[in-house]
Amino acid sequence: MKDTYTSIECDSLIFDIEFHPKVDMIGAGNFDGNIILYKRKEDKKEFKKKHIIQNHDKAVKYVCFSKKGKEILAASSDNSCSITDISGVCIWKNICHKNSISSILYSSNHTFITADEVGYIKHWDIRDNTKKPIHKMKCFNDNITSMLMDHDEKSIIITCGGQLGLFDILYKKNITSNNISNEYNDEFLCSNLMVHNSKIVTTTLNGNISIFSKNPWGYMEGKIKASKDAISTFVKFDDYHIFFGTSDGYIKTAQIKPNKLGETFSKQNNKESIEKLAINKNKNLLAHISNDYSINFHQIEINNSIISNAIKKKKKKSFFHDL
Structure with a gap:
């Protein structure tokens, strides 16, 4: 068996x-407007094409599985969204925004949230x-860069520019703003909950990893200068890493x-920007894409408290030594 996973080479960006x-x-x-599903071949370190879902005429910019994985939510560059079951049958499709969609999020089995580049947030029920959206709100005037479910x-946590917002989505008539932080002199690009859901972590345009409290809301508790340039993507390994x-072109911890x-x-040998990271359910495989046609994989191994990506290196005390 091979030591590393085979990259997926796609037909378009x-x-x-x-x-x-x-x-x-x-x-x-992908750029052609398709959602492509790849399934891992049993006992092999490679993924093979399982389904091609053709619901959109223009590029599919965002994909999101439902909580149980039975449906896929997608947003296209023509500002339409679709929900498709895992076999490729389209359940719902609609033009959702006038401006470019910048983030999507499932809120329940039948509902999802979309946001755009001018600050609109819409809540949909299929x-x-x-x-028509069951809720619509505009609390920002800038690109909404990320949304996550509390x-x-x-409630949903939203990043826009240098602000963090907390919004209640259960009211029937509207989305209610609970808290919006002060504006920081940076732009938050990606976010997640850490430390047993007590902290919000963001990566930023200025190359920082910023840590915020939830109470008081949006207070910056710490910052790590992690890169000289923007950090557009990160994934949670566990509550602390x-x-x-x-x-x-670096993937770091x-x-x-x-x-x-x-x-x-x-x-990355060619120093191409890491545009998106994804981590699998078992937290033992990391995938990334750059501005190209490839999906690349990195096996996560923890042996004797040493974390590696299955490329043999000289062992040293690991940053993950406390796992």
Whole structure:
């Protein structure tokens, strides 16, 4: 058996990737308007094409699996969104925004949220035959860069420019703003909950990893200078550790509480920007895309408290030594 996973070579530019939450499968949105599902071949370190879903005429910029993995939410550059079941049957499709969609998020089995580049947030229910949003709100005037569900599944956390917002989505009439932070002198690009859902971590345009409290809301508790350029993507490994990708082609690690920069996990030979990272359900496989046609994989191994990507290196005390 090979030591490393075989990269997937696609027919057109890849914009987004996400692993399936239940099985060994990865979904990709591409320039041709397709969602392509690849499934891992049993006992082999490679993925093979399973389905091509053709719901969009223009590039699929974002893909998102539902919580149980039975449906796929996608957003296209023509500002339409679709929901498709795992076999490729289209369940719902609609033009959702006048401006470019910048983020999508499932909020329940039947509902999802979209956001755009001018600050609109819309909440949709696929059971509503009118295909009109059940909620619509504009609290920002800039590109909404990320959305994530709070652990109570009643609120969403939004990043826009240098601000963090918390919004209640359960009211029938509107989305209610609970808190919006002061504006920081940076732009937040990606976010996730860490430290048992008590902290919000963002990566930024200025190459920082910033850590914020939830109470008081949006107070910056710490910052790691992690790159000289923008960090557009990161994934959560566990409650205290992340992998992040840099614009000069590095995948690195960082620890939260205590806050410190870790080791270099992988490096692109051509120094192409790491545009998106994804991690599988077992947290043993990392995937990344750059501005090209490839989906690349990195095996995560922890042996004797040493973390590696299956490329044999001289062992040293690991940044992950406390796992």
